[in-house]
Amino acid sequence: MSKNMIIGQSGGPTAVINASLAxxxxxxxxxxxxxxxxxxxxxxQGLLDDNVIDLNERFENNLSRLNRLSMTPAMYLGxxxxxLSDDDSEYEKIIEALKKYDIGYFFYIGGNDSMDTVDKLxxxxxxxxxxxxxxxxxxxxxxxxxxxxxxxxxxxxxxxIALAVRNVAYDTSIYSIKSVHIIEAMxxxxxxxxxxxxxxxxxxxxxxxxxxLPEIPFSAQRFVNDxxxxxxxxxxxxxxxxxxxxxxxxxxxxxxxxxxxxGHVMLSGTGNYxxxxxxxxxxxxxxxxxxxxxxxxxxxxxxxxxxxxxxxLGAVAVRAAVRGETGVFSTLHRTSDNxxxxxxxxxxxxxxxxxxxxxxxxxxxxxxxxxxxEMVDYLKPLVRGMPQxxxxxxxxxxxGIAYLDMKKQKxxx
Numbered sequence: 001m002s003k004n005m006i007i008g009q010s011g012g013p014t015a016v017i018n019a020s021l022a023x024x025x026x027x028x029x030x031x032x033x034x035x036x037x038x039x040x041x042x043x044x045q046g047l048l049d050d051n052v053i054d055l056n057e058r059f060e061n062n063l064s065r066l067n068r069l070s071m072t073p074a075m076y077l078g079x080x081x082x083x084l085s086d087d088d089s090e091y092e093k094i095i096e097a098l099k100k101y102d103i104g105y106f107f108y109i110g111g112n113d114s115m116d117t118v119d120k121l122x123x124x125x126x127x128x129x130x131x132x133x134x135x136x137x138x139x140x141x142x143x144x145x146x147x148x149x150x151x152x153x154x155x156x157x158x159x160x161i162a163l164a165v166r167n168v169a170y171d172t173s174i175y176s177i178k179s180v181h182i183i184e185a186m187x188x189x190x191x192x193x194x195x196x197x198x199x200x201x202x203x204x205x206x207x208x209x210x211x212x213l214p215e216i217p218f219s220a221q222r223f224v225n226d227x228x229x230x231x232x233x234x235x236x237x238x239x240x241x242x243x244x245x246x247x248x249x250x251x252x253x254x255x256x257x258x259x260x261x262x263g264h265v266m267l268s269g270t271g272n273y274x275x276x277x278x279x280x281x282x283x284x285x286x287x288x289x290x291x292x293x294x295x296x297x298x299x300x301x302x303x304x305x306x307x308x309x310x311x312x313l314g315a316v317a318v319r320a321a322v323r324g325e326t327g328v329f330s331t332l333h334r335t336s337d338n339x340x341x342x343x344x345x346x347x348x349x350x351x352x353x354x355x356x357x358x359x360x361x362x363x364x365x366x367x368x369x370x371x372x373x374e375m376v377d378y379l380k381p382l383v384r385g386m387p388q389x390x391x392x393x394x395x396x397x398x399x400g401i402a403y404l405d406m407k408k409q410k411x412x413x
Contacts, residue, residue: 002032002033002034002035002104003033003034003035003102003103003104003105004034004035004036004037004038004101004102004103004104004105005028005034005035005036005037005038005103005104005105005106005107005318005321006037006038006039006040006047006052006098006101006103006105006106006107007021007024007025007037007038007039007040007055007077007106007107007108007109008039008040008042008043008044008046008047008077008107008108008109009021009043009075009076009077009078009079009108009109009110010043010044010079010080010081010082010108010109010110010111010113010114010117011079011081011110011111011113011114011139011140012079012111012140012141012296013073013074013075013079013296013297014073014074014139014140014141014152014153014156014157014296014297015073015153015156015157015160015296015297015298015299015301015302015303015306015307016070016073016139016152016153016155016156016302016303016306016307016310016311017073017074017075017109017139017152017153017310018069018070018071018072018073018074018075018076018399019070019071019152019307019308019310019311019314020109020137020139020152020310020311020313020314021069021070021076021077021109021314022066022067022069022070022311022314023070023310023311023312023313023314023315024107024109024137024314024315024317024318025037025055025059025066025069025314026063026066026315027314027315027318027319028105028318029056029059029060031318031319031322033322034104034105034318034322035102036054036056036101037054037055037056038052038053038054038055038101038103039052039053039054039055039076039077039402040052040077041053041077041078041402042077042078042079042080043077043078043079043080043082043108043110043114044080044082044084044094044108044117045080045082046077046078046080047094047097047098048093048094048097050097050100052101053077053402065399068390068397068398068399069399070307070311071299071302071307071387071388071389071390071396071398072299072398072399073296073297073298073299073302073398074296074297074401075401076399076401076402077402078401078402081113082117083113083116083117084116084117084120084121088124091120091121091124094121095124095125095128095130095132098132103132104131104132104133105132105133105135105318105321105322106121106132106133106134106135107134107135107136107137107314107317107318107321108134108135108136108137109136109137109138109139109314110136110137110138110139110140111138111139111140111142111144111145111151112140112144112145112352112353112354112355112356113354114136115136115138115145115329115349115352115353115354116353116354118134118135118136118327118329118349118353119327119349119350119353121134122134122326122327122349123327125326126326126327132326133321133322133324133325133326134321134326134327135317135318135320135321135325135326135327135328135329135330135346136317136328136329136330136349136352137313137314137317137329137330138151138152138313138329138330138331138352139151139152139153139310140153140154141153141154141156141157141186141193141295141296142154142186142187142188142190142192142193143158143190143192143193143357144187144189144190144192144356144357144358145352145355145357146351146352146355146356146357147329147331147347147351147352148331148332148333148347148352149332149333149334149342150332150334150378150382152306152309152310152313153296153306153310154192154193154196154306154382155303155305155306155309155382155383156298156301156302156303156306156307156383157186157193157196157295157296157298158192158193158196158199158303158379158382158383159196159199159301159302159303159306159382159383160291160294160295160298160301161183161185161193161194161196161197161240161291161295162196162197162198162199162200162383163200163301164183164289164291164295165183165197165200165207165208165238165240166200166205166207168181168183168207168238168289169200169205169207169208169236169238170205172236172238173235173236175235175236176235177235177284177285178231178235178236178284178285179235179236179237179284179285179286179287180227180231180236180237180238180239180278180282180284180285180286180287181236181237181238181239181286181287181289182238182239182240182241182271182274182275182278182286182287182288182289183197183208183238183239183240183241183271183289183290183291184241184242184243184270184271184288184289184290184291185197185240185241185242185243185291185295186242186243186291186292186295186296187213187214187242187243187244188214188243188244189214189244189356189358190214190215190242190244190356190357190358190359191212191213191214191215191242191244191358191359192359193242193295194211194212194213194240194241194242195211195213195359195363195371195375195379196379196383197211197240198211198370198371198375198376198379199376199379199380199383206234207236207238208238208239208240209230209234209237209238209239210226210227210230210237210238210239210240210369210370211239211240211241211369211370211371212239212240212241212242212245212368212369213242213245213359213364213371214242214244214245214246214358215358215359215361215364216361216364216368217246217247217248217250218245218246218247218248218253219247219248220247220277222368222369223274223277224277224278224281224282226367226369227239227278227282228282231282231284239274241270241271241274242270243270244270245270253270253273254269254270254272254273271288271289271290272288274288275287275288299389299396299398300389300396301386302386302387302389303382303383303384303385303386304384304385304386304387305340305381305382305383305384305385306382306383307387308385309332309342312332312344313330313331313332313344314330316330316344316345316346317329317330317346320346325346327348327349327350328346328347328348328349329346329347329349329352330344330345330346331344331345331346331347332344332345333345337377337378337381338377340381340384359371359375360374362374363375363378
């Protein structure tokens with residue numbers, strides 16, 4: 001007897017999170033064990049508000065639209081940052097909402113905090129003998145998830161950062177005046193995205209000249225000396241820094257007093273702080289560039305490898321739930337760098353919930369301002385390929401956000 005499935009998205013968007021959604025939906029359509037596929041609009045919050053939509057109606061007879069969904073950035077179902085409490089009444093409300101739609105399979109696409117939701121909810125279901133399989137599907141541009149070689153969404157964001165650095169390098173290299181350009185990459189405690197800027201280098205370009213990661217305590221004096229040294233060799237110096245740089249006391253150099261619902265410090269201004277150091281101690285032309293959310297959802301520069309793996313991880317999660325697995329997330333492990341190959345499997349979600357994977361210290365150079373060849377070898381396969389994104393009137397033809405489609409009734413395009 002078939003049971004229905006529900007799926008939601010949570011946390012920050014990526015260029016390929018909808019590929020995981022599309023992969024899960026397509027797999028579910030092919031399985032007799034799954035009846036109707038529902039979507040939570042705005043994650044757990046939407047489920048509690050009974051904001052649930054029928055995904056069969058939108059995609060089952062429109063596979064070309066499902067393919068477009070896989071190449072649409074951000075989150076088709078919308079997002080939330082909702083932290084489950086320890087109050088059993090909240091879990092009872094969630095289970096009642098799931099029973100209303102005869103749900104046997106629950107999937108949540110997200111990062112560390114989203115996997116905390118999967119972990120808590122699955123534990124509650126098992127403890128209370130509730131037969132709902134609850135499975136996580138990983139994503140994050142930060143690449144800080146444990147239990148997986150690299151996170152879906154990271155490869156595309158890494159590609160964007162590398163492209164941005166190379167383009168800035170070409171732009172700034174045409175002038176003979178001394179200048180410094182500082183690019184601030186996302187990454188609160190893990191420097192994977194800033195490190196990915198190393199891919200901008202080739203036989204014609206040496207930028208970025210300096211890379212600073214939060215795994216190494218930041219020294220303002222060392223930074224100024226590093227920049228001066230590079231300026232003695234190059235007219236244009238490009239610096240890439242993680243937003244989460246901390247000083248020797250462990251304090252964020254751009255720390256604000258605001259925190260989100262999960263207690264994470266909301267960072268802003270690392271690039272501007274570094275810019276002020278250059279202005280004060282060096283005095284040359286300097287700009288701070290902050291890609292900000294542009295690096296998260298740049299579907300037009302997505303990595304085909306990233307998109308394919310994200311889609312496959314959605315399908316892996318669905319098949320695992322149908323096999324009877326719960327409290328797990330779909331994952332992948334690298335078996336070879338060259339030729340690049342991976343193996344898909346599942347892992348207990350407790351491995352990933354509320355944990356962070358940082359850059360290995362041995363992948364950071366002794367100078368503390370660059371990364372090693374091991375990092376380059378790790379990164380290179382993740383940015384390969386370009387998906388054939390459909391275009392209309394010269395711009396990508398993405399699928400609209402679900403709740404907007406619902407209001408406008410245009411989802412059958």
